[in-house]
Amino acid sequence: MGVSVRADEIERRRPEMVALTKALAEALRALRGMSGEQLVAALPKEMTTGLDLADLGDILVHHRDALYPETVEIDLDAAKRVERALEVGGLIKLGTDISGLHDTTIAGG
Numbered sequence: 001m002g003v004s005v006r007a008d009e010i011e012r013r014r015p016e017m018v019a020l021t022k023a024l025a026e027a028l029r030a031l032r033g034m035s036g037e038q039l040v041a042a043l044p045k046e047m048t049t050g051l052d053l054a055d056l057g058d059i060l061v062h063h064r065d066a067l068y069p070e071t072v073e074i075d076l077d078a079a080k081r082v083e084r085a086l087e088v089g090g091l092i093k094l095g096t097d098i099s100g101l102h103d104t105t106i107a108g109g
Helices: 007-033 036-041 053-067 076-088
Strands: none
Touching (some): 036 053
């Protein structure tokens, strides 16, 4: 989950990114209070066709803390783990520093 923008558009689109971030935060709070049935209903039908929906709802509720973060702030340690995984997978060059891609001011972090 995230908000992305081209570098040359950051300042012009900052209000839009802040608004999107607030909406994402509200959605995360809402997810914490939804029933399994509500969580499943929010998924596209293509993702649930043929599944036991009650069982899927129970699974989503049981694992919601691992699936959905509590805040929209960037977890820089998690981003670093993704960076390392991309290196290992050969998707970015070894030693690439992607830290400049994270603007923690958008979410107030």
